[in-house]
Amino acid sequence: MIERFCEQLPAIQAAVMDPRIKKQVEKEKLMEKLQSDDFKKAEEFVQLMHVLYTSTLCVSSEKSPTSGQILPILKKLECHYSIKTGDSAFARNIKEKIWTDLSTRYQDKEIQNFLEEATVMDPRFKLKMDNNDAIWDRLRSAAVAELLTEAEELPVPEDTQSCEGVDEEEGEEEGYTVPVKHPKTALEELFAEEEQDMQQVAPQETQNIDERLDLEIRMYRSLPAIPISSDPVLWWWQKRDTFPLPHDFAQAYLCAQASSTPSERVLHSRRYH
Template identity: 25%
Template sequence: MAVNQMSRLLGRVRKVVTFFHRSTTAAALLKDKQEMLQLPPHKLIQDVSTRWNSMYEMLERYLEQQAAVFSALTDKTIRRNIKDTVTLSDEDVKLAEDIIQVLKPLKMVTTLLSTEQLPTVSMIMPLKHTILESLKVSDTDTTVVKDVKHGIVSDFINRYPESDLTLVQFLHMSTALDPRFKSLPFLDETMRINIFNRLMEKILEYLSQQAQVSEEQLDMASISCDPPAKKAPISELFGKLFPVEPSTPTPKSLSQMVKEEVACYRQVPTLPVELNPLAWWKDNESQFPHVAKLAKCYLGVPATSVPSERVFSTAGDIVTAQRSSLSSENVDIMVFLKKNLKLN
């Protein structure tokens, strides 16, 4: 029943939008009505079956222009051209408003996770928790709203199942490496401790791999190393009379240093969510050198495929029928400049 109501609502809105898109007379009349009613001169949005957020945008724009649409559809200049197109009833409008309220947080999440200027993988788990909290069913919800909420929650759980320990652990560690979300308030203390313990293990694994690479490079470099430098004359004269007492600090193991560093990282205040965590790591890398190395590996992972799809779109804008003779090397350079060059 709820699915039928949603389909009927979307079908009615879609017919109205299609009518104004296809009729230049209707589009001009709608613009006049917008000016008369002092509404924004926005065009109606047609939804696309492969993009759920286009459905949200279509409903949102229709509600914004509802008065102008109704006024235009009842105008005698175009009414004779209307066949099956009808305005929404009060019940339909109320349903559309309810659906908009349910989908609005998801629209915000989609926009946020599509950014390229901030780390996004670290936001997945906090956003999942926030969305699930906002989708809790209340007694005032209608049957349709309850069904929509249940459907979204079920999809979330299927996409991020707790049984997939590798994925869940990776996402939690990515969140822990983001100074905005490292407090992990949506987890209990035991889970937080486990996440940071696993973080220390990963850091030690990473440092061990780097050490092996460094040893190999050192072995190669030692083949052509210079002989040790001779002592300065002043050292030969006074070295025995004024010997330098070697300092003997208690050496700390690498494991202990990493443990203390992670503990110190946990104690620093969290970063406000509107600030850039990459800039924070740039300023604090010297204070947490080992944690910073792992943060570079994890926070560079995008949460969605949107950034890569934008690269393909950029390449399509560059290689056109008039510029089809560009070499692949030049295309690569132009795409790189387009995506990375910041103009003041």
């Protein structure tokens, strides 16, 4: 409702101001009807609704409004519409009605969990959540389960016969050529011990999915949040080699739109053109 109102606001303003639609009211008569309290209420109303209007634009007019920005926007709206000392009865009434409606959104547990996870996966808002540890525990468990499932589904290489004890004639008949061992260069011989140590350590570092994921998540969480103007999708793409495991499941959250308004706008434009 609010999104559509924002889209139609220029047309509504033009219709209200068009003298052919609305009869002209003499300025003096209009001023007689308006009291100083009316002007004060109008100013309060504009101030109260400006944040809601801006929030609506964030999810309906931005180029890539991701679902990770929903909860940070709601938190800002909650702060804005909380009752404060000194609020007039008019302002309190508006705040209560607006927040009563907004607070009932996204109450489904699965949707709420998804939005929390999408928020921490958005590098702009990852520090905005209070229960970060619980959210990351859920994400880590889901990611490990998915990675292990993918690893189990990979095709198992067939066992190859050992080259030991295979004579040349048998190798030629089966189309197999015994690899030729080239002598080590002087540089390889000089750093042979270091090379062997690296070959022994590397498989251990990359073999355990849990440890790799934990390390990449800790590195991601230790980074500062990026500016709000930055593109989170582009940021993850640039960090895909640094955080390959979180990058894979970050895409699942970043591709979810915060609002269906942009797609609806495209649908309407195609229908009428």
